[in-house]
Amino acid sequence: MNEATMPRPGSIALVTGASSGIGAATAQALAALGCRVICAGRRADRVEEVAAGLGDKGLPLVLDVTDPASIDGALASLSHDWREIAILVNNAGGDKGGRERFDQGDIEDWVGTIETNVTGLIRITYAVISGMIERDLGHIVNIGSVSGFTPYAGGTIYAGSKYAVHGFSESLRKDYRGTGIRVTEVLPGLVRTEFAFQRWEGDPKKAQKFYDDFGECLVPEDIANTIAFAVSQPPNVVISQLVVLPNAAP
Ligand SMILES: NC(=O)c1ccc[n+]([C@@H]2O[C@H](COP(=O)([O-])OP(=O)(O)OC[C@H]3O[C@@H](n4cnc5c(N)ncnc54)[C@H](OP(=O)(O)O)[C@@H]3O)[C@@H](O)[C@H]2O)c1
Numbered sequence: 276m277n278e279a280t281m282p283r284p285g286s287i288a289l290v291t292g293a294s295s296g297i298g299a300a301t302a303q304a305l306a307a308l309g310c311r312v313i314c315a316g317r318r319a320d321r322v323e324e325v326a327a328g329l330g331d332k333g334l335p336l337v338l339d340v341t342d343p344a345s346i347d348g349a350l351a352s353l354s355h356d357w358r359e360i361a362i363l364v365n366n367a368g369g370d371k372g373g374r375e376r377f378d379q380g381d382i383e384d385w386v387g388t389i390e391t392n393v394t395g396l397i398r399i400t401y402a403v404i405s406g407m408i409e410r411d412l413g414h415i416v417n418i419g420s421v422s423g424f425t426p427y428a429g430g431t432i433y434a435g436s437k438y439a440v441h442g443f444s445e446s447l448r449k450d451y452r453g454t455g456i457r458v459t460e461v462l463p464g465l466v467r468t469e470f471a472f473q474r475w476e477g478d479p480k481k482a483q484k485f486y487d488d489f490g491e492c493l494v495p496e497d498i499a500n501t502i503a504f505a506v507s508q509p510p511n512v513v514i515s516q517l518v519v520l521p522n523a524a525p
Contacts, residue, residue: 340395
């Protein structure tokens with residue numbers, strides 16, 4: 276049994292989509308574990324607020340995961356003492372215009388969802404993993420979804436994107452098995468966040484109704500706690516997947 280304490284004190288974590296919901300709660304949970312957390316997202320005011328809440332353990336980073344130049348520029352802007360990223364939480368994601376029959380959705384929304392949830396996640400991972408390989412130390416946590424194994428009508432693109440996250444995560448773990456790089460996929464059920472409000476941008480009542488009709492939902496801290504658990508395991512343990520469901524009535 277390996278007794279090493281993980282994450283190592285002062286480890287640097289990068290959380291994408293840290294400006295709200297699961298990402299913001301994860302930034303707090305990782306800081307509580309002793310990590311220094313880079314809080315990334317497009318909305319500068321929001322990442323600044325979340326990072327400020329972490330004191331000297333937080334650093335805001337404005338970036339758009341769909342824009343390679345934005346990713347490169349943001350990572351290059353990190354000062355030397357924030358560069359050695361040991362934990363990457365690939366959380367940024369959305370479903371703009373989702374829950375529509377395939378032909379009735381907007382193709383730009385469909386492509387945008389894939390670019391955010393899949394291509395963006397791959398780009399960030401590619402940019403960060405080389406440092407992890409050099410140091411032989413890293414933990415990548417990808418936020419999938421129960422939609423990544425449960426198809427539904429209106430889910431062609433979102434569920435498709437999360438199936439891709441699932442396949443990517445499973446294969447990535449196998450690429451690096453036996454090294455210091457671990458890969459975990461967290462697959463939440465319904466969490467009450469801004470997600471539905473982004474999906475139905477301009478129709479907040481519809482988003483509110485979606486959560487209210489569902490009944491018991493998870494809260495972002497439930498997922499953040501799960502991520503904190505996964506990254507706290509000793510180096511000989513890999514939490515491969517965690518499916519987290521609300522204890523809702525059927
Ligand atoms: N809520 C649920 O029921 C649920 C269930 C299963 C899985 N998930 C997954 O959990 C993750 C987080 O979702 P959430 O529920 O916390 O929703 P949320 O509150 O809407 O948060 C989404 C985050 O993603 C960021 N983001 C979106 N597009 C981005 C881009 N192009 N570049 C950088 N950041 C971007 C947003 O920040 P900016 O707008 O500031 O960029 C925001 O911080 C997503 O991957 C989602 O698919 C959610």
